[in-house]
Amino acid sequence: MQSTAWYTSLVLILLLSAIFIFVLRRSRDSGDAAEVARRAYAPRSKLFALALAAGVIITVVTLLPWPHQLQAGAGIDRVVEATARQWSWSLSEDRAQVGERIEFKVSSEDVNHGFALYDPDMQLVTQIQAMPGYINRLQHTFEKPGEYRILCLEYCGLAHHAMTASFTVSPN
Ligand SMILES: [Cu+2]
Secondary structure, three states, X not given: OHHHXXXXXXXXXXXXXXXXXXXXXXXXXXXXXXXXXXHHHOOHHHHHHHHHHHHHHHHHHHHOOOOHHHHOOOOOOEEEEEEEEOOEEEEOOOEEEOOOEEEEEEEEOOOOEEEEEEOOOOOEEEEEEEOEOOOEEXXXXXXXXXXXXXXXOOOOOOOHHXXXXXXXXXXX
């Protein structure tokens, strides 16, 4: 993506430079400054309309896949409230099905904790901060069934290591 943007910029810079040099050369050839200006400015309104149309089209096309819909809660199949406290998790639900879009609403009753979701192989899948006074939303779609673990990922006191819960994902 970055190399595409880089090459596109490079091509546009070269094109602009060529136009600039072309106009500069033309203005030297002719002594009539008004005529040169007229010829140079004539394509401007067309170019402006073209740039405007391109701008609108590019904006619409690139904004469509943004996750605004998801942030507004659309497309969520199941909401799980996950509340942290020293030193345990309380989950409003502890199971889901493969393919469901889950939204974890994560909060804390006391200090900062870390809500970390591990798959059955104990690989970190996703995580978010659990903070008192805030509800942090974490969306995830489980792709494989099994017994997932929720661990605290933020040191929160003596029994931090014991702060675990399980979350079961069944095949659909
Ligand atoms: Cu902790």
